[in-house]
Amino acid sequence: EYIVRYLISYRGKGIRVGYVSVQNEPKAVQTWDSCVYTPKEERDFALGYLKPALDRAGLDVKILLWDHNKERVYENAKTYFEGDSEGIWGMGFHWYSGDHFENLQMVSEDYPEKSLIFTEGCVEYSRFDRNNLQQQAEMYAHDMIGNFNHGCRAHIDWNLFLDENGGPNHVGNYCAAPIMLHTKEHTIERQPSYYYIGHFSRYVKPGAVRIGISRYTSEVEACSFLNPDGSLAVILLNREDHPVEVVLRHRTKTSALELAPHTIVTVTDEGEKQ
Template sequence: MRKLFDIKFILLITLLCCGFVACSDDSNSDIEEPVKPEPETGDVTLYITTNTRSQDFATKAVDFSDKSNMSPSTINLEPETRYQTMDGFGAAITGSTCYNLLQMTEDNREKFLKETFSPTEGMGYSYVRISIGCSDFSLSEYTCCDTEGIENFGLTSEETDYVIPILQEIQAINPDLKILGSPWTCPRWMKVNNLTDLQPFNSWTSGQLNPAYYADYATYFVKWIQVLKEYGIEIYSVTPQNEPLNRGNSASLYMGWEEQLEFVKNNLVPAFKAASLNTKIYLFDHNYNYDNMGGQNDYPVKIYDAGVDEDIVVGAAYHNYGGNKEELLDIHEKAPERELIFTETSIGTWNDGRNLQNRLIEDMREVALGTVNNWCKGVIVWNLMLDSDRGPNREGGCQTCYGAVDIDRANYSSITRNSHYYIIGHLSSVVKPGAVRIGTSGFSDAGFYYSAFENTDGTYAVVLLNSNSASKMITLDDGTNHFSYEVPAKSVISYQWKK
């Protein structure tokens, strides 16, 4: 009993001592004041992602400064210098993506889609790409007319059961969504082995479009656009062929620039006009280096120079599986009146695709800001969602790709967000459709990359990458207001504020 009393007495004395120390007013104390939380609201809204996920698309705020701006690290906005008008940013809604989304509970799917596509409650993704027929991330190989004769055109169950329901759900969240369609192959009965022998080529992979079916294939595009409209889905743009120089994909079709010129100029454009379609056509849709085929260099420019309707054939689309993004600037300089969009890039096992510490920096520099700063008005990455086994995928297609996000097959609930999800989100969250990229001057240290925009609602937006290993205080000045914020090391930060 005495022992228990002693223990209680010691505990009491200890607590009293601790309380005294805690309440003492010692001016020499080394105890730091608690860190004040970031403001919930302010003049400027910021979204921050670090490559370690210490800040995971964190929402912050800062107020304008009322002091004179003397900062040497100031980015000055110059809205009088204007570049391209932005159409939007997003990812591909493939058959595989739709399958995975439909395995989720309705509540979880709605939550994820709102987080991704809502312009008011989420990142505001605004542009998606879908395949016309199958892609290498479809649940099967098909086109919309696998029985010979264009009169046999019709949608398949993959579209009606998977793709269309998901598109409708996304449109309910973001009614202003833009949709780009691209075919991986024409129907097999339209294929020949080459344009000399013209022998039937009954294969999903490779082959060329038989000139005898150019008109039917143009009708195929028109019918596809029209039938999707019946489901409430407007097609904003198309490309005549995904990766026209790639014969090796599981579903593919070779189409050199001279073939694409003939098909587009004398068949697809007249078919769109006859059907009163205002869907845009973007040429090419392939790599910066034209797959090292010398005769295909400047593929879209060759078509422009040969003469093609510029009201419908508005520009060209590019991927980054070969070559350098500087090709975009070269094409813009050769055809400044035409548009550029970026339509596909992948992450996977070959480039350590789930390692955000590496990929966030490179993908933001090369894909997001790299394409926008070279005149692209839209940026779209590959699959929005794959599962934890990189699928569903098919033999002959990419079996080593990751999605912008990956969902766990064990529960179809746990989601891993990869670099592509963040880089698109950092653009779409602050740069809205109709925004104009504007000029900047001032701060330009190595390792920092950025782009500035003026939105149609009277706000400015800046997206900035700090690829360095140290944080830095950066000031933004629009000529009327300025503010400063410490940009973390190896991070992406998006800003938006009213003028």
């Protein structure tokens, strides 16, 4: 009932919430405001309490479970989705314990009717060099490419913008963000991660379908999408210290290009519309 009040209050402000998760990081004992759930407890709460409350209030809000790191996505899915799980739309996941792209793929293959959404990721200053802006940008692109290639359907960053300290934050967990605010000067600074994320948000349109791609080398990370209007978008990432020569082929067409060191490139084809 409390969550329903929260959602209705947002609607009163003109904001329609489409998705909700039961608990952020339900396995973490931490300083954040949170509880610890077992997968069964989370499933029981979602199906036995949250979904009925949403239905009674007439709220069409999709429920995501887990909302935590990828390494346990698959093993928890076997609990979340056993039996009648129609009221659970999918799973949210984070990146803090590493790639674990294979876990996403196994969920996609075994539970194709369920959705996977990246619901949180940030570059924490306690773990990464706050001044290495290129590393931060490449972390985003690497994770997004791997996630989308293995079944992820959407990406949500944790922070769109933060102040110059990486906050405000009531537990001192300061982070980077795509846009940093300089509060004294009243200015903003777009970080490289802003533009790296933009290769996805600008060229991959809502409703796009991720399509297959094959690479000749691990030095190039890549993913490709078919947009609803029939256009194609291929995103190529080079995290190496040297340039990489690429010949991109689609059916009978080829295009040669050189990926400079530490760059991201998007190639589009709007000609055939099919």
